[in-house]
Amino acid sequence: METRANYVLIGAFTLAVIAAAFGFVLWFQSLHTTKARSPIRIVFEGPASGLRNGGSVNFNGIRIGEVISVKLDNPRRVVALAMVENKAPIRKDTLVGLEFQGLTGVAAISLKGGEEAAPAVPLDEDGIPVLTADPNALQDVTEAIRATLQNVNRIVADNQESVKNSLRNLETFTGALARNSEKIDGIMVKVDGVMGKADSLMLGLNTVAGGSSGGELSAMLKAIKELADDLDKRTNLLIADGRRTLGDISRAVNNFDRNPSRVIFGGSNNAVAPEPAPARPPAPSAGPRPPAAGAAPRRPQ
Template sequence: METRANFVLIGSFTLAVIAAAFGFVLWFQSLHTTKARSPLRIIFEGPAAGLRNGGSVNFNGIRIGEVMSVKLDNPRRVVALAMVENNAPLRKDTLVGLEFQGLTGVAAISLKGGEEAAPAVPLDEDGVPVLTADPNALQDVTEAIRGTLQNINRVVADNQQAVKNSLHNLETFTSSLARNAQKIDDVMLKVDGVMGKADSLMLGLNTLAGGKDGGELFLTVKSIRELAEDFDKRSGALMADGRRTLGDISRAVNNLDRNPTRLLFGAGNSSTPAAASASTPTPPPAAPATPRRQ
């Protein structure tokens, strides 16, 4: 029983320490946030279309805070309270306006410019800094949005028939797709079949050209190359034998041309006819006949 009481005490103490740590972190974060930001009141002398709670406050395009509340001070005056960073270089001559993200986006407070030597932002009666938006700038933004919408309306009006035809063509196309859905599915099935056959063909070619042992094509080319090399060696030997045979025939023909009697009488009797022919005197050539004179 005493051991169980010790466990309960230890668990309660652990939970208390964890809760205290979370509370300290939240308190420190809220204190840091409070010190890092301060309130800023912005007055719009006219409409502030699109401005709402949670909207951004941008200085030269960089977010420095957010809108905390928007209220009407009178029928022609809108007052917005924002929390902005303390290090934002706000001055008395800082320009205030609205900027939009697209035609239907939420409006954001836009702060721009200001001289470094200009005085700080003036304080309101309750000590909150206050800036007043330029009515001309707000009017310019409103006029720009209105002009853009008018231009879009004019473009749509001028091309009403073209837009109508495009929509009609789109409707016809979608209807045709709906009617031919089965045919399209059949075509896609055939395409899938063709792609499957192409994959099989590529796999066969890969097996033929590649494979673990070099592929059937590689082995075939290797066999043809070995056959060509063997044929080259055999033809070389055959040509060498042919050259030797032709040499022997050439020498035999030359010997026959120099001593043809050797073929008839043999090698032993070849000298007798030659000697006889050498001892027999050769008759002198006959003198040419002299023509008679008439």
């Protein structure tokens, strides 16, 4: 029980700290906003069509604040209270009007112009600055809206027959679609079948092309590359052998031109052949030799 109570206290303290931090941030932000903005009262002597809470306050087209309340002061007077930036150069002669974001947009308070040397905005009885809208500006806005609506009405009236024909064509087209709904369904089924076949074909092409794990086309390209590399190596070897053979033939032809006998008979052409021995002259004839001692005399034939 004691441990559980400690956990409850710790959780409550944590939540309190978070809530206090969150509240401090909101308070600081509101204080900063309050210091950065100040109220201003805008009086419209006539209708203020489209103006509502949350509408923008623009100075020369730039947003400087927003409307926080709109109320009727009397049947012909509308009073709007807005919060605007303190740095906005609003003067007593600043023109006030209404502007719209398109035909159906929310109206925004428009502030324009004013001289830098002009006095500040006069204060109301409660100390809030107050500006009165220019009735002519409001009338200009109303007239612009009316003119725009009249132009739209004129365009529709001038093209009434074309609009009718377009509507008839649209009706005819939708009727044709309704009558041929079954055929259209059949066509869509066929289109679905064609798309399914296209998906299968793309899957097959993906498989052949390799996909994420490689495929037949990848293996084929790899084999072709290996064959080309092998053929390139063999061609280089054949070219080298041919060059060596041509070199040998060229050297043999050059040797044959220089010394044909060496090529035919072999040996070195620089060796000197041995000179033949000189022939010995025959001994001179001296007649018959005398018989040796003890030898029998030779008989005449």
